[in-house]
Amino acid sequence: xxxxxxxxxxxxxxxxxxxxxxxxxxxxxxxxxxxxxxxxxxxxxxxxxxxxxxxxxxxxxxxxxxxxxxxxxxxxxxxxxxxxxxxxxxxxxxxxxxxxxxxxxxxxxxxxxxxxxxxxxxxxxxxxxxxxxxxxxxxxxxxxxxxxxxxxxxxxxxxxxxxxxxxxxxxxxxxxxxxxxxxxxxxxxxxxxxxxxxxxxx
Amino acid sequence: xxxxxxxxxxxxxxxxxxxxxxxxxxxxxxxxxxxxxxxxxxxxxxxxxxxxxxxxxxxxxxxxxxxxxxxxxxxxxxxxxxxxxxxxxxxxxxxxxxxxx
Numbered sequence: 001x002x003x004x005x006x007x008x009x010x011x012x013x014x015x016x017x018x019x020x021x022x023x024x025x026x027x028x029x030x031x032x033x034x035x036x037x038x039x040x041x042x043x044x045x046x047x048x049x050x051x052x053x054x055x056x057x058x059x060x061x062x063x064x065x066x067x068x069x070x071x072x073x074x075x076x077x078x079x080x081x082x083x084x085x086x087x088x089x090x091x092x093x094x095x096x097x098x099x100x101x102x103x104x105x106x107x108x109x110x111x112x113x114x115x116x117x118x119x120x121x122x123x124x125x126x127x128x129x130x131x132x133x134x135x136x137x138x139x140x141x142x143x144x145x146x147x148x149x150x151x152x153x154x155x156x157x158x159x160x161x162x163x164x165x166x167x168x169x170x171x172x173x174x175x176x177x178x179x180x181x182x183x184x185x186x187x188x189x190x191x192x193x194x195x196x197x198x199x200x201x202x
Numbered sequence: 203x204x205x206x207x208x209x210x211x212x213x214x215x216x217x218x219x220x221x222x223x224x225x226x227x228x229x230x231x232x233x234x235x236x237x238x239x240x241x242x243x244x245x246x247x248x249x250x251x252x253x254x255x256x257x258x259x260x261x262x263x264x265x266x267x268x269x270x271x272x273x274x275x276x277x278x279x280x281x282x283x284x285x286x287x288x289x290x291x292x293x294x295x296x297x298x299x300x301x302x303x
Contacts, residue, residue: 026281033273038264045263055265059273063280132259139256158257176211183214183250190249 014078046155049144061086083170142192150185221250
């Protein structure tokens with residue numbers, strides 16, 4: 001494929017790139033992988049809190065996208081379709097292994113949260129930064145204690161920043177249910193991490 | 203799991219809209235009145251603000267450096283399988299055509 005054609009692919013919308021893949025342009029697959037690998041990984045990591053399985057799930061999501069490329073219809077956003085595939089894969093992994101509840105809640109050196117923590121808000125004082133980090137560690141643990149339906153809705157909204165409409169489509173539920181799950185899930189999280197968070201800090 | 207009642211849904215919608223600052227002005231005052239008289243709603247609004255703030259601050263965890271290489275290898279195998287399958291299909295089609303003749 002010529003360099004100019006690759007540049008054109010880079011400039012296309014997700015849906016146009018997908019159309020190219022459907023037409024047999026294999027390079028379009030690389031563009032999709034490049035655009036979504038980190039986003040999907042972040043979503044799956046927050047959902048499973050299992051770093052080992054996450055990359056395999058991301059890889060499998062992309063392979064499923066390729067295998068099912070002809071069933072994708074442009075009426076749906078590509079991102080929504082991909083999140084749906086990723087979520088379904090994570091859920092079936094969860095069912096098969098049934099081991100997420102056994103995941104250690106202790107600090108783990110291989111835990112990306114410990115390796116890659118980063119605060120961009122320079123206005124926070126050092127104590128507040130420490131407090132924020134502790135709160136977030138507790139928050140991830142609390143996320144894992146939430147009911148699956150609440151956890152997926154909250155991650156898609158607050159971490160992946162998707163719209164309520166997109167979340168409703170991905171999870172196959174009504175928008176009112178999505179909003180209710182987000183509201184109730186946030187309240188449960190607040191109750192779970194209550195001791196670690198003082199709202200005055202924020 | 204129990205489905206939320208329509209009242210739950212309406213209240214959730216107001217709480218989310220209020221927290222995100224997208225509530226209509228006409229509704230805002232009445233909602234604030236309701237909130238000031240009900241500690242459960244106050245608690246819900248506070249939880250929504252704090253938790254969404256914290257979740258928004260969580261670091262983004264991307265794939266490792268090894269991912270691209272592993273993905274490329276898996277995709278190459280996928281393409282090989284696809285070629286093999288289409289060759290098999292072609293072969294079986296041509297065999298059936300031979301038999302028909």
